[in-house]
Amino acid sequence: MRRLEGARVLVTGAAGGMGRAHCIRLAEEGASVIALDMAASGLDETASAVRDLGGAAVTGVADIRNYEELAAVVADCVAEIGGLDVVVANAGVYDTPGPTWTIDPSVWNRSLDVNLTGTWHTVKACVPHFGNGGSVVLVSSTAGIKGIAGAGHYSSAKHAVVGLARTLANELGAQSIRVNSVHPGSVRTPMIINERVFANLCPGIENPTESDAAAVLSARNLLPVPWVDPVDVSNAVLFLASEESRYMTGCQLVVDAGLTQKV
Secondary structure, eight states, rough: OOTTOOEEEEESTTTTTHHHHHHHHHHHHEEEEEEEEEESTHHHHHHHHHHTTTOEEEEOOTTOOOHHHHHHHHHHHHHHTEEEEEEEEOOOOOOOOOOOSSSSSSHHOOOOOOOIIIIHHHHHGGHHHHHEEEEEEEEGGGGGOOOOTHHHHHHHHHHHHHHHHHHHHHHHHGGGGEEEEEEEBBBBTTTTTTHHHHHHHHHHSSOOOHHHHHHHHHHHSSSOOOOOHHHHHHHOOOHHSSSGTTTSSSOOOEEEGGGGGOO
């Protein structure tokens, strides 16, 4: 028996990156998947990967900042797939970094709207569709555990996601719905692997490369790696979605190669 045999799972931000990795890893363990993103591009590839593994896949396009739109799409997708057992609120954004007092209000608001309010909207739209029990996994960040210089907008939102998870765990426990958060460090996705982030990590180097950025990030971790792979985070999501964590709720699971523990 696979670990999520027969489970119906909804993942936001599923068109690529960690979201696609979550869909594939959960499908490998028997889940049927609702893959949501704000644009259709990439969703067909995610759905095809799930179906290639023998799972059912439904896709939906919705902006998690728009609750009415999201709730309608969730309802349609849940009806099509036949129910809901697990929600992975993965969608997020990391906008222009800089000292907190210099961040443009539009950048600040977008970060909170997507990373915090969008996560709340996802839970709000999904919880009414749960049956007897379930698991909610909120994807936060190591920036939700420690302050990250130059990322006040992102860190504030991701810290708030922890408060949201803990509160929901208290509210939903009586319904046997567990709520936990996952905290990745640097993950090898386009959110990290891009020239803007390389330049921010290596201000003293003209046109820094991926190797330059990797050296900086490796120095921040206890383990001698610059980043984790998306599947490493997906394995943590799988654990929290499965019965193996059946008595865990209100917890923070960190996948960061030791970033938050290094002194």
